Amino acid sequence: MLLLLTLLFKELLFHGASTVGEKNQDLQVLRPHHLTTEEPLTFHLIQISSFANHSWAHTQGSGWLGELQTHRWNGVLGTIQFLWPWSRGNFSKEELKNLQALLQLYLHAFPRVVQAFASQFQFEYPFEIQISFGCRMHAGKASGSFLNGAYQGSDFLSFQGNSWKPSSGAGSQAQNVCNVLNHYRVIKEIVQILLSDTCPRFLSDLLEAGKAELERQEKPEAWVSKGHSPEPGRLLLVCHVSGFHPKPVWVMWMRGEQEQRSTQQGDIMPNADGTWYLRVTLDVAAGEVAGLACRVKHSSLEGHDIIIHLDGYSILLILICLTVIVTWVMLVMVGSWFKKRRSQHPRLQEFRKSPLLGKEIMAQKHILEEMENKPKPTLMTFVLPCT
Ligand SMILES: *[C@@H]1O[C@H](CO)[C@@H](O)[C@H](O)[C@H]1NC(C)=O
Numbered sequence: 516m517l518l519l520l521t522l523l524f525k526e527l528l529f530h531g532a533s534t535v536g537e538k539n540q541d542l543q544v545l546r547p548h549h550l551t552t553e554e555p556l557t558f559h560l561i562q563i564s565s566f567a568n569h570s571w572a573h574t575q576g577s578g579w580l581g582e583l584q585t586h587r588w589n590g591v592l593g594t595i596q597f598l599w600p601w602s603r604g605n606f607s608k609e610e611l612k613n614l615q616a617l618l619q620l621y622l623h624a625f626p627r628v629v630q631a632f633a634s635q636f637q638f639e640y641p642f643e644i645q646i647s648f649g650c651r652m653h654a655g656k657a658s659g660s661f662l663n664g665a666y667q668g669s670d671f672l673s674f675q676g677n678s679w680k681p682s683s684g685a686g687s688q689a690q691n692v693c694n695v696l697n698h699y700r701v702i703k704e705i706v707q708i709l710l711s712d713t714c715p716r717f718l719s720d721l722l723e724a725g726k727a728e729l730e731r732q733e734k735p736e737a738w739v740s741k742g743h744s745p746e747p748g749r750l751l752l753v754c755h756v757s758g759f760h761p762k763p764v765w766v767m768w769m770r771g772e773q774e775q776r777s778t779q780q781g782d783i784m785p786n787a788d789g790t791w792y793l794r795v796t797l798d799v800a801a802g803e804v805a806g807l808a809c810r811v812k813h814s815s816l817e818g819h820d821i822i823i824h825l826d827g828y829s830i831l832l833i834l835i836c837l838t839v840i841v842t843w844v845m846l847v848m849v850g851s852w853f854k855k856r857r858s859q860h861p862r863l864q865e866f867r868k869s870p871l872l873g874k875e876i877m878a879q880k881h882i883l884e885e886m887e888n889k890p891k892p893t894l895m896t897f898v899l900p901c902t
Pocket residue numbers: 567568569570571
């Protein structure tokens with residue numbers, strides 16, 4: 516029980532592991548007027564602990580300012596890694612050292628305590644526990660904090676007001692865990708301090724210090740392609756938007772000014788350089804492709820939306836197809852002309868052997884074959900079958 520207390524103490528110290536509720540940002544993304552709305556900003560810590568059996572566990576910890584990772588827990592050295600020059604906020608060395616010591620203690624004790632209680636809590640190996648802890652700010656003011664725990668990927672419990680509450684749907688198992696946790700008043704008090712004081716102070720510092728990074732504007736690139744046909748006679752049009760920052764973006768398939776309601780938006784995925792990528796698709800009848808365009812709104816574009824028309828690319832494609840066909844016809848003609856000449860003038864046999872000409876033709880043939888086999892997405896081509 517003492518260990519559990521330590522564990523909880525640690526958890527609290529781990530001042531910041533919480534995400535949740537970020538899904539609705541993705542939904543808002545489809546509305547252009549949200550581009551300018553101030554989103555509440557969060558700082559949260561995420562802990563992911565995997566338990567393979569009663570003697571093996573692994574824990575990862577990270578800190579996030581909104582969508583941007585700012586901290587990583589080095590489990591080998593037991594230290595906080597600051598991923599940006601400004602990741603310390605303006606917390607003093609002393610305070611950061613204390614927080615690091617608390618995290619060390621907590622992350623050391625957590626797996627032991629969980630394993631000790633696994634059978635009482637009916638945790639079945641292998642299992643995974645995720646904890647998110649953090650706070651949010653809106654329009655410069657602290658606007659709430661959270662500590663949520665998940666078991667096997669599902670909401671399990673949270674800290675509400677001054678006690679642990681099971682998540683709805685987590686059943687008697689979570690109730691049982693909360694009953695045990697709620698006995699530890701000191702731990703609850705520590706959690707409250709971390710949630711209501713430490714986290715908001717740190718968030719406000721980070722927001723100030725990391726302002727330039729958060730406000731970085733990167734313009735998206737967009738291109739369109741054809742996905743796998745969902746069924747005969749239909750086309751899946753794909754609009755790719757990549758390299759933008761910040762995350763809110765609006766992408767829609769349009770016919771003129773008409774938004775295509777059946778536009779499907781994927782998840783916004785991170786690129787390695789901290790920018791974002793989004794894929795937006797439209798399933799249309801093959802005959803209804805003309806006039807469609809993909810439209811992108813993003814804060815970095817300052818109102819100059821990117822519009823990619825399918826028509827333009829269809830014409831480009833037709834031109835490419837024509838070029839290929841004409842070149843082929845010419846090649847065939849040249850080929851048969853050579854054959855004829857060869858049979859008429861045996862001396863040309865020598866000429867034919869000239870490595871230069873043979874190579875050139877082969878190279879050209881190669882290029883043509885490549886063009887046929889894989890149209891280059893760099894051209895942002897909308898690829899229709901060349902028939
Ligand atoms: C526990 O799990 C780890 C990792 O999967 C494995 O290497 C180890 O052999 C397991 N130990 C026992 C006692 O099952």
